[in-house]
Amino acid sequence: MSMPPSTLRAKAYKEAGVDIDGGNNLVQRIKSMVGQTHIPGVLSDIGGFGGLFKPDVGNTESPVLVASTDGVGTKLKLAFAWNKHDTVGIDLVAMSANDILVQGAKPLFFLDYFATGKLDVDVAATVIAGVAEGCKQAGCALLGGETAEMPDMYQPGEYDLAGFCVGMVPNNDIVDGSSVKVGDTIIGLASSGVHSNGFSLVRKILDQSGLQGSDIFPGTNNTVCDVLLAPTVIYAECVRNIMRDIPVNSMVHVTGGGFYENIPRALPAQVKASIQFGTWDMPPVFTWLLQEGKLTWPEMMQIFNCGIGYVLVVGNNHAEDVLNRLEAMNVKAWEIGRIERFGAKDEERVQVVFPGESAS
Known part of the structure; x- marks a missing residue:
């Protein structure tokens, strides 16, 4: 033929x-x-x-x-x-x-x-x-x-x-952060895990740990493969649902650079974000990375989303409504902080307050 x-x-x-x-x-x-x-x-x-x-x-x-x-x-x-x-x-x-x-x-x-x-x-x-x-x-x-x-x-x-x-x-x-004001509420939407950033470090820690893809990931009932390859959450549906009825002053996709680099991109110059660590559920993968990588939580939040994949900044009077709507859509979300006035020049635009500390 x-x-x-x-x-x-x-x-x-x-x-x-x-x-x-x-x-x-x-x-x-x-x-x-x-x-x-x-x-x-x-x-x-x-x-x-x-x-x-x-x-x-x-x-x-x-x-x-x-x-x-x-x-x-x-x-x-x-x-x-x-x-x-x-x-x-x-x-x-x-x-x-x-x-x-x-x-x-x-x-x-x-x-x-x-x-x-x-x-x-x-x-x-x-x-x-x-x-x-x-x-x-x-x-x-x-x-x-x-x-x-x-x-x-x-x-x-x-x-x-x-x-x-x-x-x-x-x-x-257009949401550009210009309407953000002191006293606004910061709401964090849950991530599915590591999403798609920080994997050069994740892979290094994984290699050192000796875990295999088919092993059960510590603290879960899922395999290492399923935990680390869990897909990034796409927030379009729930966020656009919120935006139809409630003014959103600013939004943040917590991606490369974690909290410290992404949140300031969506804030006007005169304010800072004060984040209260521990106000949201921490997925086991991040605790494992912290321990296996011998890292600190500030280092973790510099690199990873640490359980918060997306952030909404809304007026304090709208916060409860936003949280209720997200809950109705089966989206896990928490009030994780407040917008405060930005003071000294050497002050960071994102202040994460860890347990036992007080906000400056």
Whole structure:
């Protein structure tokens, strides 16, 4: 039986390590899952040179586009080691969707980039299924993406992920922290665990501990694999529900840099955040990292989210309502601090008050 012309034409490329047919097969595999993420405004299917999206601005006055891009980082190393690829796509969407949510934007669409040395269609399809699931959770469309097969660029069985999310917010509704005032309440929303930051340190501590992916993680009934690869929470649905009825003065995605670097990004110059440590439930993974890594809680909060993945700053008169609404949506949240006046120049913009200490 003679080979089809397309196979003959691609023979030289395949011998160099790039399987065009495999890439085409992947596109066919993921078409249905991508289609499940389509929302009003999507005008194209995957496979074109660009994704088409027509936003419905309705009566929106001065709509503003908000965009963010990110990857998953070295958390992928654990996905490779444990051959578990179904959650990292959710992480990928979460990192960008949560970032644009901070400014009040509704996520509209997402595009992904998957790069590998040799394409494993099953692994790639599993990863992209996670991306599609993340888009569903964020309420946005998976509008397109790119799969790149690059021999010799990656170790066997490894890949890299990147993506970006575009959203929209009315100009008058942009959340920029300018309305934050002394006395406002800081509300922390629970994380699912480490999310997608600090994994270079996590992996170092894990190696030193001797724990394997199939072991039960200390303090839990789950495996080490499930605890450390738990996907990042996407907060779009619950936060946008709050914003429909309650003014939110500022928001923070607690990502790279933990509390000390992320919270000041959402505060005006004249105030600081006073965080009362111990006012929220601490997931066992962070206590384990603290003990195994011989770290201090200030060090932990510099690096990790420590159980708080997202922060809302609201007027004190709205705090109880926000907490009640989040509870009704089965979202764990706590009042974790207050906004105070920023004083001396050498004072930190985030003050974490640990048990036995008093706020200055």
